[in-house]
Amino acid sequence: MEVVSTQAMVIDVLQRASSQNPDILKPAESRLKEWEIQPGFYTVLLNIIASHTTDLNVRWIAVLYFKNGVDKYWRKNATNGISETEKVTLRQNLLNNFREPVNQIALQLAVLVSKVARFDCPRDWPELFPTLLQAIESQDSLVQHRALLTLHHVVKAISSKRLAGDRKLFQEFTASIYTFILYLWNNFTETFIRDIERNATSDVIVVNLEKGLLTLRILRKLTVFGFYKLHQNADCISFLKVIFDRARATLECRKQLRGKGIYVLELCEKFIIHLTKILLNVLDNHPFSYVDFIRPTLEFTIFYIFTPTGAQYIYERFTIQCFNLIKGILLCAEYKPAKIPEMTKEPETLRANHIKIEFFQTSTLTEICRKLVSHYFLLKQEDLELWDSDPETFVNDEVGESWKYSLRPSMETVFVTIFHEFREMLAPVLLEMMQETNAIVGVDDLQGILRKDAVYNAIGLTAFDLYDDVDFDQWLTNTLLQELKIKHNNYRILRRRITWLLGNWAGIKLSLELRPVLYECIINLLSPEEDMAVRLTASSTLRLAVDDFEFNSEQFKPYLDTVFNLLFSLLKEVVECETKMHVLNVMALILERVGQTIRPHTDALIHYLPLLWQESEEHNMLRCAIVSTLVQLVKALGSSSSELNSFLLPIIQLGTDVHQGAIVYLLEDSLELWLTVLENSTTMTNELMQLFNNMPPLLEQSSENLRYCLLITLVHMLLAPELLMKTHGLQVVTLCDSLISDLKTEGILMLTRLLETFIRALPQLGSETIRPILPRIFQLIYKDTDVTPMILSMYLSILARVLLSSHLIFTETISTLSRASQDSEENILGSILDVWLSKMCNVSQVERRKLLGLALANLLTAHSRPVMARFKSVMLNILEALNDSTKIDDNGVAIDSLVIVEGQSPSHFQEDTDSYYETDHDHRKKQLILSDPVHTIVLKDYFQSQMHQLRIQIGQTQYEQLLQMVDTDTLSQINEYYFTL
Template sequence: MNPVSTDQIVLDVLQRASSQNPDVLKPAEAKLGEWETQPGFYTVLSNIISNHNVDINVRWMAVLYFKNGIDKYWRRNAPNAISDDEKQNLKRSLISNFSEPIQQIATQKAVLVSKIARSDCPKEWPELLPTLIQAIENSDSLVQHRGLLTLHNVIKALSSKRLAGDRRLFQEFSSNIYAFILNLWNNFTESFIRNVAQNVNADLLTVELEKALLTLRILRKLTIHGFYRPHQNQDCMNFIKVIFEKIRTSLECRKRLRMRGQYLFELTEKFIIHLTKILLSVLDSHPFTFVDFIQPTLELTIYYAFTPEGIEYVFERFVIQCFNLIKGILLCAEYRPAKVVELTKDPETVRAHQIKTGFLQPNTLAEICKKLVSHYFILTQDELDMWDNDPENFANDEAGESWKYSLRPSMESVFVTLFHEHRDTLAPILLEMIRETNCMVSPEDMAGILRKDAVYNAVGLAAYDMYDEVDFDQWFLNTLIEELKIKHNNYRVIRRRVSSLIGNWTGIKLSLELRPALYECVTSLLESDEDMAVRLTASTSLRHAIDDFEFNSEQFRPYLDRAFNLLFNLLKEAKECETKVPEWDSY
């Protein structure tokens, strides 16, 4: 295929391939499919991608076909493989210009480079990385940005290689480039923070922050995958150390930028979240490197998630990351000493354990527990609105296991972890909360209902650890059954939570003699005049009761027909697949 004579032909076909008319689209796709194995086809695509005068949709289509061609035909042993000469021309073309004005096209070109780099770099493409460094050092802001964007994608691709030889090469490269990238990140970040304080215009702030975020992403890959032991590299340790200060400063910047434009505001949040992701990645991949940062991490997360002064700076995704960091430190296997501490093999394990226990003193644990239950566990107005508007999704959302990404599952997960690790300290506090709420709340007292719901939620989550502390039989008979009888609309919150509580405790500590009373309560909550979210929770509780090891079919027989019919009606009324599947399990 001669690129000079065929550029226009391919361009016309690509234009037709981007049409919404199937009569025009399908023949064009067929023709492009014929050409994808022709010599010179990808050179023509590269020319079209690089031509800024061509319509963006056509260039986008050319990028997609180029990406597919790399996946199919770049390997030497692939059928109809691209020739070595054409490969060399394509590689030169891709890194000859870093002034692409369209962000989407620039991103896709960076992905193209990274796909080839994973296969060819460094042996068959030694000029790639020096060329990218030159682009990054360019005084033109756009060229520098595109160079960083491309380097980020290349680093991401190279860091994913797992063969020993590839990892060794990546570690050598990381050692050579780390200080350079760290210096860039420091400069971009400091410039952004300084300019926020000076109220510089939003466009300049955005450019600086985009570059700071790109260099931060590069540093994350280099830190996690570029060093066997990051704590042996002083630059790595300096970088991790400064993250805590940057999180604090960036949170203050976010507060100032609230009214400076949505994109800049969201970009600042993304930058903050990525800082926390680096801490989580180091904790997960290099736990012994992280030992020196356990104390500052706990100080940071406890301050921002559990103190009135810190909470005013935070946003939901950041709080989730705080909870994930706390949970990660508590559950890290490398931080657990032997039962006889002196027999622990690694002294770093003992040191990590001492730092944890030294920080998490009883008064600190008590404050965390109280804040979780009294602040985070309280259903928000948004959640109540969702319950009103879409009860099925509300019930399903709360039933999910997405503790890494959703606030409620993350807070509940960290509560369970803390309670299990520090049962002796936290059990008396939760018992006191039960005593404080162990009275009938007026149906008109919504705040009181929500407080009780939060405490009941905590008791349900800590059921296994509260086995010896709670006389569940008496609580069930004297309080919970009575609360289920109140049919006021506000009390649906309590009815749903009591149903969940019963389900949690059924297999733990509920007498066999009380199982019929349990079946009566749960089946009454399945009636069609009950709230949908309550019914769904009741069906889950019934399933737990039936799955219990001590389940007695004779005790359940009088309730079988009623439960069967009510579950069948619930299944018919449910609209969401996420609802129907668990219902089939109950059914």
Template sequence: MNTGSTQDIVIEVLQRASSQNPEVLKPAEAKLREWETQPGFYTVLFNVLSNHSLDINVRWIAVLYIKNGIERYWRKNAPNAILEAEKQNIKHGLILSFNEPVSQIAVQRAVLISKIARIDCPKEWPELFPTLLQVIESPDSLVQHRGFLTLHHVVKAIASKRLTGDRRFFQEFSSNIYSFVLNLWNNFTEQFMNDVMKGAASQLVLTNLEKALLTLRILRKLTVFGFYKPHQNQDCMKFLKVIFDRAKMALQCRKHLRDKELVEQCEKFITHLTKVLISVLDVHPFSFIDFIQPSFEFTTYFLFTPDGINFLFERFIIQCFNLIKNILLCVEYKPPKILEMCKQEETLKAHEIKINFFQANTLTEICRKLVSHYFILTQEELEMWDADPETFAIDESGDSWKYSLRPCMETVFVTIFHEFRDALAPVLLEMIHETNCIVLPEDTQGILRKDAVYNAVNLAAYDLYDEVDFDSWFTNTLTHELKMKQNNYRVIRRRVCALIGRWTGIKLSSELRPALYECVINLLGPDEDMAVRLTASATLRYAIDDFEFSSDQFRDYLDPAFNLLFNLLKEANECETKMHVLNVMTLMVERVGQTIKPHTDALIHYLPLLWTESEDHNMLRCAIVSTLVQLVKALGSVSSELNPFLLPIIQLGTDTNQSAIVYLLEDCLELWLTVLENSTTMSNELLQLFNNMPTLLEYSTENLRLCLLIVLVHTLLAPDLVMRTHGVQVITVCDNLMADMKNEGIVMLIRMLEIFIRSSPILGCETVFPILPRIFQKIYEGEDYPLLMSMYLSILARVLLSSHDVFTRVLRTLAQVHNETDENVLGKILNVWLSKMPMVSQLEQRKLLGLALTNLLTTQSRPVFQRFATVMVNILECLNDMEDSLLLSDGRSPSDYDDVVPYETDHDQRKKQLILSDPVHTIVLKDYLQSQMYELRNQIGLPQYEQLLQTVDPDTISQLKGYITL
């Protein structure tokens, strides 16, 4: 690209690319994409970025496109890589000027430099760091700030590199620059604090505070990633020691600030100081040992003393709690139970510091303060309960403790209680005793205190197992509190409900389960508070999901529970709430099975509506599909009424061209399988659905097992139809996949092939023909894995018993590949077959191989005659092993299915029918051998027949005469 007029054209396109009108925006974006790989394009963009007189939106789009270009085309080996001369010009221009006036663009420019630095530093851009170090000493405040901003992003980028050479470079760089940055940070921090105390102008305070924060961020990365052992560096230790005093002073300064932006920046500064401590603890626990005691003193002063609490703000509270928790949970600080066995002196030292600090009086104070101060529901939370009960009631999960106050406090409480259970259990029991009386409904503070104590008992449930007689508490107190229906008492009702849910799986007698169900049903009613109802639904989930759950005991409560949950599902507004309630209903359907049948009509009619409403909520749609899986299983058959709803859902979730597949695939495959298992006939819609399968098999190995299972079940439903319409296509895909499959995948695939042949022997052999040469080749080579070898031999045997023509064609194909005769190939396969057959352990497979060997006796095959003695020995061993115990007679079920009565699905019936027609279970081996020996004698004449028998050792002949007449 040439500059000048070209630049004007690019500016015009960038202006259009910043438009809100799609008709203007899309052509502009297409044009920019077209220019992405043209030489000179990024130079023009950089010139646009550097022109401060241009519109901010145009410059913003320009910098974003340069960033994208660096990610795609900056590396030398990248396709359409940016030319070296152009890269040099851009790098030179980037560090020529640091006076960007617009903050947002300054940040993007810094990120731009860091992205290039991550690729080019230090070899390709040696001048970057010296330039940045000069810039951060500039007397111009703006230039200096932009220099710090850039250095921060560059250090962040370089610190994230993990190759040994890169880490060594960063460590050398850190040791060279550390004291310089530390000195700057100290100066800016002191200036900021002095300015606050003197009441200086807000802009001056903000300038120094921003620079103090940027240098602090740089120091954190240098400290954590720039030193192998930070405690061996004096400057690192000096920095970490001063953090506590700096944080205290910054907290005092915050009290004096009135400007909102200043307060926010000051809070970021304080938070980042604690972040330094947490980062060093996480990455260098042994370097942190000297700071365990000051960390405990610092955090407990601010969290648990009347003076310290005055300085708190939410983010700082969270960081302090997380610091305590991380120290207590640090694996390196936990010695073995027998202290003498600990080999790390540092571990013992850290453990001793923890034990000495957390004396009984300290623990008591912390426990009481956590419960009586931090666990109390705040006015904001109560207002949120009134305004949005659904959001309030849904528990936060995952890593929310890192960022949210209540989960953070609760995880710290659990950690401390578990660590010091013996000391804290009596304290909590005393608090239970103190709040054990019934609180008056108008005593709001009493209700909130009791709520907090109950929350603590809920959280510490596992550690209180031996201390609390929950049955007695449940019967004598908790059930009575649930009957208090005043509005204020909703707080207690919700907490008691949650408490019961937690203790259900820990220590609630099975005799009290009916009383629990009564309580939950009373709390699910439409006249109850929404948050209480949602908590009750969660409690019901715990009760149903428990190991000791009895569907018989639940039978009388099934109808009201299911109906109340259904009403709750319809009344809920939030998708996440609906998902939670639906999950409870799904679990209920799964646990009670077909007992649910009379109660499902309303849900079945509601789910299509919910599916339509949840178009933009993929997780809710996943929950709906899971519910449908359990419903179909419970109903035991797929009604014609359900199919028009189910099949389009499966179609959507298994179509690789649809974006929904990312979320829905696994659940929809499960639904597809369940629908097939419970279908009596193959419909056109089910057959069309199978069009998705070939691409699905190639789409993801994670779901290969489910896909192969669906193919298998689908085939059994209508063998001939499926094989004629989709068989060869599926087998061809599987043939390509088999080369890269692991053993587990191959086992699943072979089972599917076996079903093809068993369900329609002749057509099945023709259908699986494309993959047979690969399987015969594995036998030819002598597969080492015994399970696979026995399965390969089973396929060979079934092909031989089903279609001599296909068997011969496979041998011919293999002979052409190896440039050998058909007889030679068969001979080598027979050698492997006969040597491996004694290792086949499954009786069904051994008999199948025996039948196939017996079948070979009359094929007039020279390789068989040459190995006649070994063939007869293997057939005899089959006869000795089973004596036809696998035969089905007098209505007896095959061994595979002796315990599975009655058959639960239509698919189970089809499997039974398949077994009833299997040669292994219908042919008497000794009778078949007898007829084959007669046929062989007739084919080759008596003299040659007797010659063959003479090759067999007398003992084998003697044993054979016990079964047949020779």
């Protein structure tokens, strides 16, 4: 097929791929997917992109497919990768597109070139940078702009490479280009500033402003990542010094752009922000190179955000950047000397600290503190309007956004940082402001209310630092409670702030005696008659109060019913998903902290959650919160939660099905819910059994959630051991066999505990079920691989339990290994015994040492030459197991301390008991103990019986010869303490 007809065919398919009709779109996408691995496809795409007369949608989709193709097929080792011959042509043609008229296409082409450059520069594409630099020097404004745009994205891509060799290459490249780019940036900047000053048209200003911004972005990457020690480069230092002047000039110019259109104003603001980004990046990445710029930065930022003259130039994003610069300097670890200055090794650290201390004099700090609280902390008119129109968004915005990008969090974090750094100087200032606003404010004095709200905000933020200075109990009793009683609409501002204040101080300095007062306040503030923002803040305060270390569920019990009902009413009223999640999380925490006490108060929630689940189909994060709440609800309800299974099991099914998209969001919470449901189930049902069909695929692909998967399998198995072993046992064990070699210590321990529990639950069937993995475990023992004592202990325990439950499976496993290794069965068993007998002393748990002692005693009558050849070591290890598991009772009689006696609870022998929360699964674990040979067989009696049986088997003469192999001390201990041999 000719190139022209091929190109026409591709254009036609791309045209259909831009259709909104799925019947047209899907076949086109399938065809493109077939073509993406065909030789020459990307050459055709590039020809289509370069054809400016072709339909814009077609060119757009072509460039996107090309970009995705580079990600998939440009690597040298990629399957179906683009050939080296075609790559050469593509690289050449990519550098012929500097006249692209459409901005969006030009941007995608620049990104496309950067992706190729990240793979091929400089080795396979040495002509890229010379070509770009040549185009940048072009007299054609469009060519120059497109070349700068491309260079920006290329520099951005290769500067992100972090291998030492790549970083060295980037530093060499930076050294060769930096002066030229700095020269260009100065020219473009000076030109657009002159254009603004002489009131040129927006179109004229934009041309040089765009190029100035592009060169600035290139300089940012070069400056931050292109130097090892940037303070050693004169051009770099010159650039950083001029940033402050350029920022001042551009801020001045911004005032003159108000009538020039939104785009040019936004472009100017981006330019200013990028100047501050460079300062922030250098501070973060080269703190010692930034020391000389600490004072200029502080003077610059303080002037604009804390003086009336500077304030007329600022806008929100710039203000945030200024706050972030101050915070970055104060928190920079390299600027903090050791408590003993002589121990500080870096002299620049001491110099930086001296500059900070010298700048932040008491008068400066006082002015900053007062300005922050009395100006920046004040709620603005637009805040109050948002509160009125959308209280949920108002509250969520207050707590949800990052300090890096939102004004209120950024200024609050700066305030906290400064206060913590200079507490001794600032505490008196804030206490004075607290005293100034102490009097009750009139309900109509909105400004007075807002000032008090700002001061209360400051006191809440600095609660940890003001611990010794504020008597919170007295303040709450004498002032705050009185203000909470005032129900005027303006006072909602203070009611919300006091509510928040209570949450901040509750865990810091609120006496236990006043906890009931706190709960009563929260109940009043959660009332449906209260303002919505106040109610939501009260729910946050409740979460903090309940989550506190000193929380007492008995003290909270009288308020439980009312609080839970009020939260439920709030949950039904709120609309935003984020708010519903927040309220659900509070309810889940209460369920967790009060436990089964909540049972009488959950009916309304139980009936509401299915409805909320249906409504949240498009909101996966809300569904996560619902599942998390259900976990705590099931724990609280215990075995009676089985009544909810018709609702719970479909949720678990959805969240754990590897074929459902929801698994990305719901898996972890759904696994926890699944485990909790099983732990609190009394019987196995068909629905629960069907749910287990989801487990094998999860085990196959699970790494992060393997712990939950193995736990669920174990709990499932104990609920119906025979049923699970017969239906899924072989599949689970086969998966375990494939997993074990890739797991780390913790994973292996969990997996082997599951295998051991199979045998403990039903010894004969369990041994049969895990038979496929036994050769691997036996082999790991006799090869004495480099495993931890704990793992070897688990392997030996499995071997011992198989031996005690089924001699046939034990010997067949030895035979399997013999055939596989072409070694005799006796040699295999001998090797296992050598490891067993030499490493048994490293087994730390007494229960496991006794188990191994029982298994060794069992082998005494197995007619085995390897056992008899090691008779001395066998006897010594059995004796040690006897010594470890035997104790002297009150009557002076030696008894087996691990055997359950009449009236003794199995809990005495449980490894993981939880006194707060006992489930049906815990009862099933106790039943395991009641049937475990370790706890039902007296080792001394079994050993004695086996020795008696051995004497009968081999006769008295041979028996005595065997005893002569054992050292005198071992024989005398057995005869003295246990029985006569």
